[in-house]
Amino acid sequence: MLDFESLTSSVSTEKLTLNESVFEQINKQIANQLNTGIMVLDSEFNIVVWNRFLQIHTDKVSVDILGKSIFHAFPELPERWLIRKLASVLQLNTPTFCSWEQRHHLFELPHTRPITTDSEFMAQNCTFLPIEDDSQQKFICILIEDVTDVCHYQSQLQKTLDELATMSRIDGLTQIYNRRHWQESLKQEFAKAHRHDKKLSLIMLDLDYFKLLNDNYGHQCGDMVLIEVSALISALLRVEDIFGRYGGEEFAIVLPETNLMGAIELAERICRKVAATSLVYNNERLEVTISLGVAQLSSYESSYEALITHADSALYQAKAKGRNQVCSAKCDETSILD
Amino acid sequence: MNKFHLTEDQQDCLQELINVAMGQASDQLARYLDTFVYLKVPSIESVDAKELLQSLSQQKNTMAIVSQGFFGYEGIRGEALLAYQEEDSGRISDLLGYEPGELSKDEQLIDISSILTTTFLNVFATQIDNQMSYNAPKLLPSVQNSLSEHLQQMTFNWDLALKVNINYQVTDYSFNCNMILLIPETAIVNIKNVLDRILAEF
Secondary structure, eight states, X not given: OOOOHHHHHTSOHHHHHHHHHHHHHHHHHHHHHOSEEEEEEETTOBEEEEOHHHHXXXXXXXXXXXXXXXXXXXXXXXXXXXXXXXXXXXXXXXXXXXXXXXXXXXXXXXOSOTTTSOXXXXXXXXXXXXXXXXXXXXXXXXXXXXXXXXXXXXXXXXXXXXXXXXHTTBOTTTOSBOHHHHHHHXXXXXXXXXXXXXXXXXXXXXXXXXHHHHHHHOXXXXXXXXXXXXXXXXXXXXXXXXXXXXXXXXXXXXXXTOOHHHHHHHHHHHHHHHHHOOEEETTEEEOOOEEEEEEEOOTTOOSHHHHHHHHHHHHHHHHHTTSSEEEESSSOOEEEOO | OOTTSOOHHHHHHHHHHHHHHHHHHXXXXXXXXXXXXXXXXXXXXXXXXXXXXXXXXXXXXXXXXXXXXXXXXXXXXXXXXXXXXXXGOTTHHHHHXXXXXXXXXXXXXXXXXXXXXXHXXXXXXXXXXXOEEEOOOEEOSOOTTHHHHHHHTOSSOOSEEEEEEEEEEEGGGTEEEEEEEEEEHHXXXXXXXXXXXXXXXX
C-alpha cells in the first residue's frame, strides 16, 4: 500500500526476498494502525481489502464484507452518484475527492466524540485513488479520513461569525437595528427608490421629556422605557420596514414603497399606541408619549441625508407644537392627537 | 530576464508538451463526458505577482473559483485555479452525467474542476516522466475580490509565476471555463531543469 520502491531498489537482490516480506509486514501494520479508513475495490466495485480502522468503526467482520459489493456492504451510499464518481477514477485514471464541506459523510460510521459534538456520524474527507496491479488490473483505493473535529470547530466558528454579524447590526439595549446598520439600510433603500422610481418615506421619532424621566426615576427606568417603546413600535411595523435606534432616545423607521399619506397614517398609529400604553416602573405608572416627524422622498433630493434632515425638521415642529403628535415635512400638515 | 524566466527554447518545449497533453486530455474527457471538448491553444507567460493579481481581478462575471494543489517528483508543484462564469455553468450536472438533485452546485463545480485538472496534469506528468499527486479541490469562498486575496495568502511565496491559461469549451452543454496553472518561482527552476533535459534528449 505504501511506496517503498525507492528503498527496495537500493537493496541488493540477495537481501530483497527477506526485505520484501518485512516490508509487507510493515505495510500491513501501518495500514492497520492508521487512523484513516482504507478500502480497495475491484473494477466491479467489490471490496477486496479493508483495514482495521473500518473493521472497528463499522463493527462488521471481514467475512461479511470482503468480496461483497460496496453498495451491498454499505447500503447508505448514494449508489447512482457514487458509481458515476468511481467510473471517473477507472476511466480517467485520476483521483477524485469528496469533502465533508459538500457531503458531511459518505459512510455512516460512528466517531470518537459522540458526547462533545452534535453530529451523529463521523464527518469524512474521502479520496478515491486509481491503482493498478502488475497485471494492469484496475482497482480503486478509498481513503476515509475522520474530520469530525474540523467539521465541529468549523461549524462553531460559523455560528460565532453569524452571532458577531448579528451583534454588529443590533442595538444591545433595544434589540432593534443600531444606527450604523439602519443608516446603511436607508442608503440602500434610497438608491433603490431612486433607480426604480419607487416611493420611500421616513419617520423620525423621539421620546417626549425623556431627560426628565431619567432625572426623576433613574437611568434604569429610562432604559426600560426605551426597551418597551421599541417593542411597542416593532409590533406595528411590516417586515420590510427598517426600524433603528438613531441615538439616545431618538428612533427612525425607513418605509420602502410608502407614500407620505401611508407614512403619516402609520406614524399616528404609533403615536396613539405609545400614548395609550401605560408603562409601570417600581409600581408607578408612567405616562410616556412620543413626537414624530414624517418625510417622503421627492425627486429633487439627491442624498439620503436630505431625507433625514426633512424628517428631523418635521419632528422638531411636532415638538414645538406641544409634543405627542405627528408633523410631516412636505405640506406642513399636522395632526394633533387627543 | 532572470533565472526564473524561460528561454525561447524552453518556452517552445513547454508549449509543445502542453499541446500534446491537452490533445490527449481532451480525448479522454470527451470519452468520459461523451461529448466534444474544445481546448484553445494555451497561452504560457511568466507573470509577476502584481500583474497577475491585476489581470485576474479584471476578469468580470467570475462566479466561482476552484483551487487544487498539485505536486510531483523533482519539485514540480503548483496550484490550478479554475474560474467559472455564471452563464457557463448551468448544466454541469448534465455534463457530468448526474441527476439534478444528486449533488449541490458547489459539488458540481468541484467535481468538474477536479476532473479537468487531474486529467490534464496526469497526461502532462507522463510527458515529463513524472507522476502527480493532488490536494482535494477547494471552492474559494465568496468570489468578490477573493481571488486576489487568495493569491496573496497562498502558502508559497512568490514574486514571479508561470501562468498557463487553458480554456475548456463544451459547446453541447454551453460549458466554458478557464484553467490557470500557477507555478511558483522555486518550482519554475525545477521545470526549467526538466525542460533542459528533454531538449538535450532531442
